[in-house]
Amino acid sequence: MLKDQHILRIPGPSPIPPSVQRAMNQTMIGHRGKETKELLERILPKLKSVFGTKQDVIPVAGSGTAGLEMAVSNAAHPGDDVLVIVSGAFGDRFAKICEAFQLKLHRIDVEWGDTIDPQIVQAYLQEHPEIKVVFATYCETSTGVLNPVQLLAKTVHESSNALFVVDGVSCLGGVEANMDEWGVDIYVTGSQKAFMLPAGLMFIAASERAWKVIEENPQPRFYLDMRVYRKNLEKVSTPYTPALSLLFGLEQVLNLLEEEGLDNVYRRHIVMRDMTRAAFKALDIPLLTSEEDASPTVTAVRPVDFDAEALRSVVKEQFNLTLAGGQQHMKGSVFRIxxxxxxxxxxxxxxxxLIEIGLVKIGKEIPLGKGVQAAQEIYLQQEEK
Amino acid sequence: MLKDQHILRIPGPSPIPPSVQRAMNQTMIGHRGKETKELLERILPKLKSVFGTKQDVIPVAGSGTAGLEMAVSNAAHPGDDVLVIVSGAFGDRFAKICEAFQLKLHRIDVEWGDTIDPQIVQAYLQEHPEIKVVFATYCETSTGVLNPVQLLAKTVHESSNALFVVDGVSCLGGVEANMDEWGVDIYVTGSQKAFMLPAGLMFIAASERAWKVIEENPQPRFYLDMRVYRKNLEKVSTPYTPALSLLFGLEQVLNLLEEEGLDNVYRRHIVMRDMTRAAFKALDIPLLTSEEDASPTVTAVRPVDFDAEALRSVVKEQFNLTLAGGQQHMKGSVFRIxxxxxxxxxxxxxxxxLIEIGLVKIGKEIPLGKGVQAAQEIYLQQEEK
Structure with a gap:
């Protein structure tokens, strides 16, 4: 096998563009100097475009989970009733963080592979007016569903006074965010997915409504206190040492997104989803999610007559192609691209x-090339639109 | 289109492995210091393995053409009768260099796309015992043929006392070299092809027989005087400033080749050739060269019912996939991968x-996926061997 080739097709961390890698190699600069201020001045407005908001988008050194905790610990305090809509492993993580912060946890669990039905949420909120915050996952990485954030935001606001907090970790930058238009109160995402950066940076933004709650929230917090970041952003600064090399990379990522055009970026992700799904349908291999629920950023495949783990092993060994396995109870029964x-x-x-070759190698009879052909056809059709 | 993705499939310069790119970014060191000597000590024995020789392999800062000139200007001097076997643009370049150096040029021109028939060379040499050097091209980049260097070396030595000089620029590192075993007198190659480095470095080695000629050659030369490099190699040094970052990269290239194993590297190239050829055959698109003559490093395709340049344009525009066009009189009538x-x-x-999609885009009716399928089948068959 060719050495030093890594074909990384897991739902994050994702590959880094060479120009971003180069940008991250810039010489270190003083984090309190003029250059850092100028860097932030260039970055911050572009981040707002990706989030679709006029609010500040705060970059914080930390992983996506730190972002989820920041959302929870700033939006609620011990004793608050909160509703977490769990459609997979990352909805579950939101719930675990709420428990750690001693919130009164309400959960709506959705079958893994399905999206959240806004009507169920509406009914629940009408029955439970004490709920102060609703947490949801935009793209559920563990199943590859894209929850209907726009509809959910509308439902939450129409049926309650709760804040609507969204984990956008595995999709923001690759799908429409529309924070202000849709009425998302807190949006969180990480750097290592559609943002094309290494892990280590997360981004969070809050609506005016949310900021009122955050400002008055007595919850003890220090590093992840959004108020301190907001105060520092007023003077285009950060309260604690910023992860400068990631910010160097972020600037280049934002340039790349701007150069391609956000609408084209979102369209590209939809085409990639449709190509992937068409391929597996052509090969008669079941997908975990329905057409309507599928995320443009990750596809989960649920094989019935072959071993997902055997396939993952063989493509890794043959081509250094890394696919993701299933999480929690889906370990071994799905694989994710x-x-x-x-x-x-x-x-x-x-x-x-490569997956087609892997399937043959593990003994599954498939018509070689047929998945590729179906994906090629989707590419050609999309181009015609 | 995704920004910053370059799919480079021309016959060199070729893509650089990330670890080689990183190696080239090492801090600059003193070129007369201990570190450089140690670097050369690590590099030189491994270069010999790639060439298949016990002789010194000299790394020189310069492009492949500098290497060809080095071979010409060290092996012959004005007035010498030399034979250049021209099977394409790079054989032609050898001839041009010979002319520039006022050698008495004999040429055997082979139809582009064919290899050299050793019998013709034998007959010519028997008729022209005055010929002192025979120049040939191993892989002719312009046509994708791999000339039968082993047979030619045998022929030259059996039918004359001439030196046999081989341009291995677009294949060494990707195919067997076997310099000593086959009896190649001077081998030249460049860094930007199967050596996975940027252009700017070339490598040259000479047999004992060749060194005798080189040492006594009165041809005026300075930078490209092989004698000076040989003398310096005795003390593990270079006469002029070495291209250090390329040498940093070279060390990592040699590590990668060693890690994969040279035999596996050569097998991988053969598989890639066979996959490429099988794909075009399945699509019923003619190849320029025959099965026996085809190089493992580059494939030339000669379309009859579509425009090669239109295809190249469309895949560049759609995917940033760069294919090479034809050279000299084949411009427009072939494309090369x-x-x-x-x-x-x-x-x-x-x-x-991607080429299949490109073909559909330019209006050629092909069965989508069929080329991929044929290539996949070759991969699976080769694996079984």
Whole structure:
């Protein structure tokens, strides 16, 4: 096997564009100097475009989970009733954080692979007017569903006074965010998914309504206190040492997104999803999620007549192609393909062609090339639109 | 289109492995110090393995053409009768250099796309005992043929006392070199092809027989005087400033080749050639060269019912996939696919899937996916061997 080739198709961390890698190698600068201020001045307005908000988007050194905790610990305090809508492992993580912060946890659990039905949420909120915050996951990484954030935001606001907090970790930057228009109160995302950066940076933004709650929230917090970051952003600064090399990379990521055009970026992700799904349908291999629920950033496949783990092993061994396995109770029964960030339709075609070879290697009879063909057809059709 | 993705499938310069890119970013060191000597000590023995020789392999800062000139200007002097076997643009370049150096040029021109028939060379040498040097091209980049160097070396030595000089620029590192065993007198190659480095470095080695000629050659030369390099290599040094960052990269390239195993590297290139050829055959698109003559590093395709340049444009525009066009009189009538160095069967499958889309885009009716399927089958068959 060719050494030093890594074909990384997990739903994050995702591959880094070479120009971003180069940007991150810039010489270190003083984090309190003029250059850092100028860097932030260039970055911050572009981040707002990706979030679709006029509010500040705060970059914080920390992983996506730190972002989820920041959302929880700033939006609620011990004793608050909160509702977490759990559609997979990352909804579950939101719930665990709420428990750790001694919130009164209400959960709506959705079958893994399904999205949240806004009507159920509406009914629950009408029955439980004490709920102060509703937490939801935009793209549920563990199943590859994209929850209907726009509809959910509308439902939450129409049926309660609760804040609506969204984990956008595995999709923001790859799908529409529309924070202000849809009425998302707190949005969180991480750097290592559609943002095409290494892990270590997360981004959080809050609506005016949310800021009122955050400002008055007595919850003890220090590093993840959003108020301190907001105060520092007024003077285009950060309260604690910023992860400078990641910010260097972030600037280049934002340049790349701008150069391609956000609408084109979102369209590219939809095409990649449709190509991936068409391939597996052509090969008669079941997908975990329905057409309507599928995320443009990750696809979960649920094999019935072959071993997902055997396939993952063989493509890793043959091509150094890394696919993700299932999480929690889906371990072993699904595999997941990340197609987000620095990933193109060309990469999807490659991935499918390698998976087809992997399937033959593990003894599954498939018509070689048929998945690729179906994906090629989708590419050509999309181009015609 | 995804920004910052370059799918480079020309027959060199070829893509650089990330670890080589990192190696080249090492801090600059003193070129006369201990570190440089130690670097050369690590590099030189490994270079010999790639060339298949016990002789010194000299790394020189310069492009492949500088290497060809070094071979010409060290092996012959004005007035010498030399034979250049021209099977394409790079054989022609050898001839041009010989003319520039006022050698008495004999040429055997082979139809582009064919290899050299050793019998013709034998007859010519028997008729022209005055010929002192025979120049040949191993892989002719412009046509994708791999000339039968082993047979030619045998022929030259059996039918004359001439030196046999081989341009291995677009294949060494990707195919067997066997310099000592086959009796190649001077081998030249460049860094930017199967050596997976940027252009700017070339390598040259000479047999004992050749060194005798070189040492006594009165041809005026300075920078490209092989004697000076040989003398310096005795003390593990270089006469002029070495291209250090390329040497940093070279060390990592040699590590990668060693890690994969040279035999596996050569097998990978053969598989990539066979996959590429099978794909075009399945699509019923003619190849320029025959099965026996085809190089493992580059494939030339000669379309009859579509425009090669239109295809190249469309895949560039859609996927940033760069294919090479034809050279000299083949401009416009062929296109060429490089599959050498940092290139894997996975990359070949991607390239074919994109070319298929490109063909549909320019209006050629092809069965989508069929080329990919044929290449996948070759991969699976080769694996079984």
């Amino acid at each position: 990340g197609h987000m960030g620095y990933c193109s339709p060309a990469d999807v075609l490659q991935t499918i062609s | 490089g599959h050498m160095g940092y290139c894997s069967p996975a990359d070949v499958l991607q390239t074919i899937s």
